[in-house]
Amino acid sequence: MSNCVEFRQIAKTFEGRQVLQDINLSCPAGATTAIVGASGSGKTTLLQMVNGVLRPDAGDIFVFGQPIPGQGIEKFRRGIGYAVQSAGLFPHMSAEQNVTLVARLEGWDQDRVAARFAELLEEVDLPGDVAQRLPRELSGGQQQRLGLCRALMLRPRLLLLDEPFSAVDPITRVELYERFEYVKQAEGVSALLVTHDLREARRLAEYLVILHAGVVQQQGPTRDVLGNPESAYVESLVASQLD
Numbered sequence: 001m002s003n004c005v006e007f008r009q010i011a012k013t014f015e016g017r018q019v020l021q022d023i024n025l026s027c028p029a030g031a032t033t034a035i036v037g038a039s040g041s042g043k044t045t046l047l048q049m050v051n052g053v054l055r056p057d058a059g060d061i062f063v064f065g066q067p068i069p070g071q072g073i074e075k076f077r078r079g080i081g082y083a084v085q086s087a088g089l090f091p092h093m094s095a096e097q098n099v100t101l102v103a104r105l106e107g108w109d110q111d112r113v114a115a116r117f118a119e120l121l122e123e124v125d126l127p128g129d130v131a132q133r134l135p136r137e138l139s140g141g142q143q144q145r146l147g148l149c150r151a152l153m154l155r156p157r158l159l160l161l162d163e164p165f166s167a168v169d170p171i172t173r174v175e176l177y178e179r180f181e182y183v184k185q186a187e188g189v190s191a192l193l194v195t196h197d198l199r200e201a202r203r204l205a206e207y208l209v210i211l212h213a214g215v216v217q218q219q220g221p222t223r224d225v226l227g228n229p230e231s232a233y234v235e236s237l238v239a240s241q242l243d
Contacts, residue, residue, distance in 0.1 A: 081151030
């Protein structure tokens, strides 16, 4: 199986504190890989390294077999979508302006922008009348769906998800899970999902990574990791969240 992202001997230190230590991960292409850990475990740091927001102090990262470039990082990032907690929509822009901003900056013509926006709204099951509404006029679930649309606007091969479902109520969260699963299939995109919720990881991810204090505790197919914990930490995490 090919990989969408590979981390090889990654290390990162912030202000004298080692955040990541000797990280070796292979995230399979065409699948969702969940990176699970408590706050401060290094999850978001890993994600931010994938699109070059942060650089490792040591080691190498490969995206679809290619190293992250030292130059031309903006062009590289166009192949990666990023969705975050609370959607991160610009409050002064309409839903349509938020979602289509990157495409307009890329110089897409108006017809192409409109067609892609309509396609994405249909995929996430949002009505067309949200287009001209501001984020404050939308529900949390609608905002998260638009955040997903924005991340997918340029048809990226890779989607980075930083706890995008954690800021909504449980009923809305289940609806978002269903939409994400549908959209992932429709778009044919690989995904890295950062979460602290093992139930979410079990629901959405085919591959699972357990991170603790900057060290990979266990990785593998989700069912294998949850069914056969290899450390006391993983065993206690599974017991506390799933038993």
